[in-house]
Amino acid sequence: DSGVTQTPKHLITATGQRVTLRCSPRSGDLSVYWYQQSLDQGLQFLIQYYNGEERAKGNILERFSAQQFPDLHSELNLSSLELGDSALYFCASSVTSGGARIEQFFGPGTRLTVL
Amino acid sequence: TQLLEQSPQFLSIQEGENLTVYCNSSSVFSSLQWYRQEPGEGPVLLVTVVTGGEVKKLKRLTFQFGDARKDSSLHITAAQPGDTGLYLCAGAPGTYKYIFGTGTRLKVLA
Helix, strand or coil: CCCCEEECCEEEECCCCCEEEEEECCCCCCEEEEEEEECCCEEEEEEEEECCEEEEECCCCCCEEEEECCCCCEEEEECCCCHHHCEEEEEEEECCCCCCCCCCEECCCEEEEEC | CCCCEEECCEEEEECCCCEEEEEECCCCCCEEEEEEECCCCCCEEEEEECCCCCEEEECCEEEEECCCCCEEEEEECCCCHHHCEEEEEEEECCCCCCEECCCEEEEEEC
């Protein structure tokens, strides 16, 4: 158990819908990262927040948005869902926001299926 | 776009065999990490290497960072069924994020 929690574990929805994925970081960690993992794309970095502020952005679509709240939990919002958005979404947390030895702890993931 | 290519993509070996997994890029990374991911779980960090030429050992696993900090290798000695999983390398091109490799799926047969 990494100490990072993600809810829900599974999510099945239809195209065009909107969903919210939730992540609670490890106690004491200020950074939260979101990743998308699909079979053909591997693990793709989406976005990072540090203590409530956006710190780095990866290949995140405009239909996706995220935020980190004052209690440090984070939410990833996915809207106008398409079939291709079906994937595993992971949240990771770390104590620091940068540096060469960032140790990220990953949650168990949310499996999103868009029908 | 910075890419990390891993090879091989798939590897199925017998218990007791040795293996090496490679992680290559044309870009320089300030650090490189290796993770193992098991089905239904998130990746778990195995090691971080920072210095070019650095070698780290973790029991039967040996990790090496290339001299030019563009590539890395993971060598497993006397593989065991418990080593089965998806191995991912991840490089930090800068300060705030890691780029993950394409992954190597290892299966060790008893």
